[in-house]
Amino acid sequence: MESAQLAKIFKALGHPTRIRIVQHLIEIDTCICGEIVGIFPYSQSTISQHLKILKESGIVCGEVEGPKTYFCVDKAVLKRLKQFVNAL
Amino acid sequence: MESAQLAKIFKALGHPTRIRIVQHLIEIDTCICGEIVGIFPYSQSTISQHLKILKESGIVCGEVEGPKTYFCVDKAVLKRLKQFVNAL
DNA sequence: ACATGTCATCGTTAAATGCCGATTAACGAT
DNA sequence: ATCGTTAATCGGCATTTAACGATGACATGT
Numbered sequence: 516m517e518s519a520q521l522a523k524i525f526k527a528l529g530h531p532t533r534i535r536i537v538q539h540l541i542e543i544d545t546c547i548c549g550e551i552v553g554i555f556p557y558s559q560s561t562i563s564q565h566l567k568i569l570k571e572s573g574i575v576c577g578e579v580e581g582p583k584t585y586f587c588v589d590k591a592v593l594k595r596l597k598q599f600v601n602a603l
Numbered sequence: 604m605e606s607a608q609l610a611k612i613f614k615a616l617g618h619p620t621r622i623r624i625v626q627h628l629i630e631i632d633t634c635i636c637g638e639i640v641g642i643f644p645y646s647q648s649t650i651s652q653h654l655k656i657l658k659e660s661g662i663v664c665g666e667v668e669g670p671k672t673y674f675c676v677d678k679a680v681l682k683r684l685k686q687f688v689n690a691l
Numbered sequence: 692a693c694a695t696g697t698c699a700t701c702g703t704t705a706a707a708t709g710c711c712g713a714t715t716a717a718c719g720a721t
Numbered sequence: 722a723t724c725g726t727t728a729a730t731c732g733g734c735a736t737t738t739a740a741c742g743a744t745g746a747c748a749t750g751t
Contacts, residue, residue, distance in 0.1 A: 518619040518622040518623055518626075519619050521616075521619075521622055522616070522617050522618055522619045522621075522622055523617075525613045525614070525616040525617040525620070525622070526613070526614065526617030526619075528610070528613040528617075529608075529610055529611075529613040529614030529615075529616075529617040529706095530610055530614070530709085531606040531607050531610045532709095533610075534606040534609060534610055534613070535606055537691070538691070541691055547727080547728085548727075548728055548729090549726085549727065549728080552728095557709095557710075557711090558710075558711060558712075559727085559728070559729095560710080560712075560713090560728090560729080560730080560731095561709070561710055561711070562728095563728060563729060563730085564708095564709075564710085564729090564730095565709090566684075566728095567729080567730095568708095568728095579717095579728090581717085581718050581719070581727085582713065582716095582717060582718040582719070582726060582727045582728075583718090583726090583727060583728080584727080584728065584729090593691060596688065597688055597689055597691070600684065600685055600688045600689075601685055601688075601689070603625070603626070603629055603681060603685070618738095618739085619697095620739095627702090635697080635698090636697075636698060636699090637696085637697065637698080639736075645739095645740075645741090646740075646742075647698075647699095648698090648699080648700080648701095648740085648741070648743090649701060649740055649741070650741075651698065651700085652699090652700095652738095652739080652740085653739090654698095655699080655700095667698090669697090669747085669748050669749070670695095670696060670697045670698070670746095670747065671696090671697060671698080671748090672697080672698065672699090672746045676750060677751070688742095692730090692751105693750100693751085694749105694751080695729065695748100695749080695750080695751095696747105696748090696749080696750100697746100697747085697748085697749100698745100698746085698747090699745085699746080699747105700743105700744085700745075700746095701742105701743085701744075701745090702741105702742095702743090702744100703740100703741085703742095704740085704741085705737100705738100705739090705740090706737100706738080706739080706740100707736100707737080707738065708735100708736080708738080709734100709735090709736080709737090710733100710734085710735090710740100711729105711731090711733085711734085712732095712733095713727085713730105713732090713734105714729100714730080714731070714750100715728100715729080715730075715731090716727100716728085716729080716730095717726100717727085717728090717729100718725105718726085718727085718728105719724100719725090719726085719727105720723105720724085720725085720726100721722100721723085721724080721725100721741105
């Protein structure tokens with residue numbers, strides 16, 4: 516992985532709320548935006564924006580199912596991230 | 604480690620140049636600011652600023668030795684970072 | 692004492708970020 | 722066809738970031 520792509524992932528994780536979203540997604544395996552909105556003291560649009568950033572970095576993926584979108588952590592990307600960090 | 608401190612480290616690594624600075628510091632073990640300036644196409648002030656951000660996150664530490672400052676990666680912090688990422 | 696080398700900091704600029712409320716889009720149920 | 726639910730996007734705002742050149746601080750060599 517090149518530093519530009521890695522930087523994007525690190526940048527995405529460079530916000531407390533987004534770290535906790537990722538942690539929650541790993542625990543829960545998958546969940547919809549609305550559930551995450553219920554956990555944090557931020558508006559729906561803000562959480563949606565955070566999810567967009569996480570998605571764009573590649574660490575999280577979302578699957579549209581009807582009106583809902585199911586989010587989950589991309590395990591392959593997470594694995595690559597772990598490999599990179601461990602190689603440091 | 605709490606998500607606020609971790610986010611700071613991730614944020615610090617959320618820039619391609621800063622990732623490469625950290626990689627270089629790990630390879631070289633320790634080096635002065637001027638050497639890093641010579642590697643990247645950025646001004647001395649910009650590199651100094653990047654080093655400051657890395658230092659403030661805790662992942663890098665600098666030791667003033669006369670007119671020079673020797674930078675190196677804080678291995679304890681790096682270890683904690685690895686532990687956190689691996690626990691994801 | 693003075694010049695040199697090394698680095699941090701200041702001031703500035705353009706761009707990006709974080710947050711919000713409001714709007715829009717799309718689906719499912721009535 | 723309309724309504725409620727869900728989520729993405731838009732416009733706006735204040736703040737932060739990334740980059741630069743210029744300046745300042747300090748130790749060392751002459």
